[in-house]
Amino acid sequence: MIVRKSDRVLVQGITGKQGTFWTEQMQAYGTTVVGGVNPKKAGQNHCGVPIFATAKEAMANGGFDVSVMFIPPAAAKAAAIDAIEAGAKTVVCLTEHIPSHDVMEMHAAAAEHGTRIIGPNTAGIVTPGEGFVGIMPAFNPRIFQPGRVGVISRSGSLGTLVCLNLVRGGHGQSAFLGIGGDPMIGTTTKDALAALIDDPGTDAIALVGEIGGSMEEEAAELVAKTDKPVVSFIAGRASPPGKKMGHAGAIVTGDRGSYASKRGALERAGAVVVDVPGDLPAALDALMAEAAKRSGAQRLAD
């Protein structure tokens, strides 16, 4: 799911205001955009790339790897399934407020075709210096710099803040993986963590969680198994229970999805969980120094 310059990107809904703006941003950054989809404007060009009637048509005419959707909620299911059935490797679904039953149909189709869905309700993914897909300010050098720290976030705004803090603390990013704030998302915290653990360009991981659901608890299993340092901030400690805090997935009901449960699981697994996002870089420095000492000792022992 880490975006590479070689990934060919299709933009579904390319002609809309947001589709146009962010396609231009992606292109300026170096992302390889190969086309767009709008059934009403098929055959025309937009942002210097051809517009197709469907994702299937785009696949038949040059092909693509990743589709990113600028599609309103009521039309999102059909667009996602078009891309999935066309053979997309990855579908990045930015749309918020897609009915859950539609989302489940998207996931069933994706599972059948071996497509990875990122989102819904994600702000996208960024590989600093290489490319980005979505609506993240990748082009802002105060926020994104090439580096060795992988960042996972359910929230675009909080993920942006964390990247800003990291860069300020001298840490660039190997990848930013926005996974989305909905209760039912295709690529989970655990999936994203597994990808960063496997990524040779990533030395350490910043896991940005939120109250609601149990994705952080599930990801903790992997934290316990990796040697890569993991630092974390979990949002929502001060949120009242029973209220959805903007994200449909951020709600604490009974004992489920609480801050304490997430923090506890991550800490038991060996992650350092900080109280405020500004403390992330220092926590990372300490953990990375420790890891370097360990591997130095290991080398001497060998």
Next chain:
Amino acid sequence: MNFEEHAGKSVLNRAGVSVPQGRLCASAQEAEAAARAIGPVVVKAQVPTGKRGKSGGVKLAATPEEASAAAQAILGMEIGGFPVARVLVEEQAAIAREFYAAVLNDPASRSPLVLFSTEGGMDIEEVAATRPESLRRMAVDIRKGFGPADARRLLLGLDLGEAAVPVAGMLVDLYRVYRLHDAELLEINPLALLANGRVVPLDCKLTVDDSALYRQADIAELGAREPLSALEERGRALDLKYIELEGNVGVLANGAGLTMTTMDVVSHAGGRPSNFLEIGGEAYTKGTEALDLVLSNPGVKSLVVNFCGAFARTDVMAGGVIQAWKTLNPTIPVFFSIHGTGEDEAVRMVREELGIEPYDRMEDAISAAVEAAR
């Protein structure tokens, strides 16, 4: 959107699932009249939350006089923070056995999940922990659906006797209603086998996906609206997600994650946020309305404006706040932290037009706001 028991049963009934005879009553007199027409009844508080029985919100009544007394006792109670304004007066059923049945959205399998247990009337978490052998679950391919053969497979090996056929039929019906109405949860506990062999829902918990209400208009009017404060109503009318809290530090941020975090840091610094309000997504153009809303809470003693723009442009948001600040001319202090898309322009505008220097670190802006609110 949550549906109270009577509303959930009404949705079931409209979809062709038979439910016990009952009447919704708002007074003891109405309850008495209902019992006179129905016979021995159960009087049940109608609130969009669980644990009614444990709170004393469910009473049996053999006569109309008892029904009146039961309604008298229950009406006006508060259960789970909800005042009880209405009771459901429902026929008493001759119950042979009680089961549990539910269909819900399962984030783990990313599909619908059908649950059934022979242990009705208990919390399902308790059943899962203490009698796991009585609990069956089946993840459904939403494109294929859940039919009689699936139901039989789910119930295989459970000692249901004569009830197996009507229970299987009920599960298929419940799945159909769940799909028909974009439910997040449809839970029947207990699902009763009556002495006459029929299987009927004695309770009903229904939650419909808010994102799908646009295509569920025909049942939306039956749902229980979440109780909102006057300010929260105003927020809703403006299409802004505003939650009123009891603190004194006003919070204006963009995006759900950053807004939650701003509240967390306010608490961490020893303060109390007076609201949740995010102006992320398309709402980033509503800075003026948003600020007005935050300042309308009489508890607010200071304000923190925390923007970290990606999609949301900070210069547009800051422009809205500045315009509102000049119009409303509030007397409380405000502390800014602004980063991301449009940052340079936003910082310049705040500096030049309000004469305020934004903080570089969000934590510093928030600490200052917490200090000022003391």
